[in-house]
Amino acid sequence: MVFILLNCKTYDEATGTNAVSIAKACRDVSESSGLEIAVAPQFPDLFRVASAVKVPVFAQHVDGSGAGSYTGSIYVKGIKEAGAVGSLINHSEKRLTLAEIEKSLSVLQENKMRSVICTNNVATTAAAAALFPDYVAIEPPELIGSGIAVSTANPKIISDSVDAVKKINKKTVVLCGAGISKGEDLKAALELxxxxxLLASGIIKSKDPKAALEGLVSLI
Incomplete structure (x- = not known):
């Protein structure tokens, strides 16, 4: 099944009660399209969204630290208790070292939660795939928030990433992000x-996020 993950980042349009509205749009379009559409709200909104809307909820980050004296860390059991089913790891706006990526992935796997490791090129995608996450999301940072879809600007990075992952393991699914907002963008990504x-501003900051999501899935 096609998987769409909408990252709320820290946009005002997806903060607090707005996050619930965004999640409801994801749920409605998921139900009408038959596609899985998940949402990654800010940490303070995890419980709010998961409690109000029946939609897969992901955290935007999780630390590999356990219980104890880790002030300011994002504890995996905390996000799980809040209703998250998984988390992003190593987003371009929250870069981690390889050791940190491994620890974050490990705590998700131990808690039977889904993992999305973000990468920025084919080599890092291959390295991430070797850790056996559920998903790797290839996002060239220069295209994030640009309005220029990676599937148009750099289709080879998607197809090469898919080939690299398949050579390492066949279970990890490749997602693509950066500039994705239209039906043509999603269709091209799937064809590659x-x-x-994995998308964000193209939907979150649109005048009508639900209509934007409907447009996104209209060609599938």
Whole structure:
């Protein structure tokens, strides 16, 4: 099944009660399209969203630290208790070292939660795939928030990432992100071998997020 993950980042349009509205749009379009559409709200909104809307909820980050004296860390059991089913790891706006990526992935796997490791090129995608996450999301940082879809600007990075992942393991699904907002963008990504997309501003900051999501899935 095609997987779409909508990252709320810290946009005002997806903060507090707005996050619930965004999640409801994801749920409605998921139900009408038959596609899985998940949402990644800010940490303070995890419980709010998960409690109000029946939609897969992901955290935007999780630390590999356990219980104890880790002030300011994002504890995996905290996000799980809040209703999250998984988390992003190593987003371009929250870069981690390889050791940190491994620890974050490990705590998710131990808690049977889904993992999305974000990468920025084919080499890092291959390295991430070797850790066996559920998803790797290839996002060239220069295209994030640009309005220029990676599936148009750099289709080869998607197809090459898919090939690299398949050589390492066949279970990890490749997502693509950066500039994805229209039906043509998603269609092109899927034709290049991706199993879905990670997106944010193109939907979150649109005048009508639900209509934007409907447009996104209209060609599938």
């Amino acid at each position: 071998g991706a199993g879905g997309v």
